[in-house]
Amino acid sequence: MKVAIVHNQEEKTLKILPELMECLASHQIEIDADHPEVVISVGGDGTLLSAFHRFNHRLNEVQFLGIHTGHLGFYTDWRDYELVDMVESLKKNGTSMPSIQYPLLDVVVHYRDKENSGHFLALNESVIRRVGKTMVADVLINDRLFEHFRGDGLVVSTPTGSTAYNKSIGGAILHPELPAFQLTEIASLNNIVFRTLGSSMVIAENDWVTIIPDSADDYHLSVDQLAMGNRDIEKITYRLAAEKIQFVATRHLPFFTRVKDAFIGEV
Ligand code: NAP
Numbered sequence: 001m002k003v004a005i006v007h008n009q010e011e012k013t014l015k016i017l018p019e020l021m022e023c024l025a026s027h028q029i030e031i032d033a034d035h036p037e038v039v040i041s042v043g044g045d046g047t048l049l050s051a052f053h054r055f056n057h058r059l060n061e062v063q064f065l066g067i068h069t070g071h072l073g074f075y076t077d078w079r080d081y082e083l084v085d086m087v088e089s090l091k092k093n094g095t096s097m098p099s100i101q102y103p104l105l106d107v108v109v110h111y112r113d114k115e116n117s118g119h120f121l122a123l124n125e126s127v128i129r130r131v132g133k134t135m136v137a138d139v140l141i142n143d144r145l146f147e148h149f150r151g152d153g154l155v156v157s158t159p160t161g162s163t164a165y166n167k168s169i170g171g172a173i174l175h176p177e178l179p180a181f182q183l184t185e186i187a188s189l190n191n192i193v194f195r196t197l198g199s200s201m202v203i204a205e206n207d208w209v210t211i212i213p214d215s216a217d218d219y220h221l222s223v224d225q226l227a228m229g230n231r232d233i234e235k236i237t238y239r240l241a242a243e244k245i246q247f248v249a250t251r252h253l254p255f256f257t258r259v260k261d262a263f264i265g266e267v
């Protein structure tokens with residue numbers, strides 16, 4: 001088996017890397033930074049996001065596995081003191097590794113200057129906002145005008161991303177077995193003149209959302225950790241991606257156990 005390792009620079013992470021390398025070598029698991037079968041992320045959920053973007057051109061060939069060097073995360077099934085168990089489980093399952101798949105978000109953006117357009121995959125979410133002034137945009141669902149939005153911005157998230165930025169702005173938590181995505185407002189203006197739905201919306205598998213902002217050159221677009229600033233965005237279309245991310249599921253915590261552990265704790 002061939003694995004690649006993606007890690008952050010935290011002290012705790014750097015401390016366990018030599019032990020991880022030694023353990024992999026003693027189990028005849030090879031390191032291959034370009035063509036791995038399993039991508040091991042060591043750090044936090046943010047590190048797993050980086051690992052996803054590094055290998056998102058090989059989603060059919062790779063499975064991801066997260067080791068958390070802090071608390072347990074949403075994309076991480078192993079803790080830093082469980083390296084031997086983790087490597088043994090990889091070795092034991094070999095090429096017939098159990099896996100679990102999660103939905104991704106497909107993002108297509110067109111700029112008004114026509115110089116280029118962009119196509120991205122998001123594991124957590126994509127955010128469009130205008131920092132200096134109110135963002136004004138038409139929101140279309142399946143090419144039909146749904147509402148005129150005024151406010152700070154809009155977040156479109158995957159089910160696994162629903163516990164990240166989406167949750168901070170009042171969106172719902174979506175179980176990742178649901179093939180759906182969510183549109184959530186950031187500080188919308190609602191008064192006698194301007195009206196938006198106000199609630200977050202869960203969009204079905206075959207539907208799509210298009211955002212057409214008024215012309216301005218200071219939109220900020222992000223896709224997970226990737227940030228793109230100061231462009232005049234003509235339109236962005238969001239839909240559920242054809243691709244999915246696959247995680248090694250030799251051990252897998254139920255989703256709502258993770259949610260409880262992360263946000264509620266002992267009851
Ligand atoms: P970061 O500041 O390191 O990450 C922000 C926090 O979000 C970290 O604690 C991270 O967990 C956690 N996180 C990431 N994905 C998550 C998920 N699916 N569910 C629950 N928590 C999650 O920034 P980053 O490493 O560049 O990560 C980018 C992400 O930060 C974005 O995708 C966005 O979701 C999130 N973010 C949140 C807010 C907000 O809540 N107001 C604002 C901006 C961005 P770890 O500590 O395990 O890495």
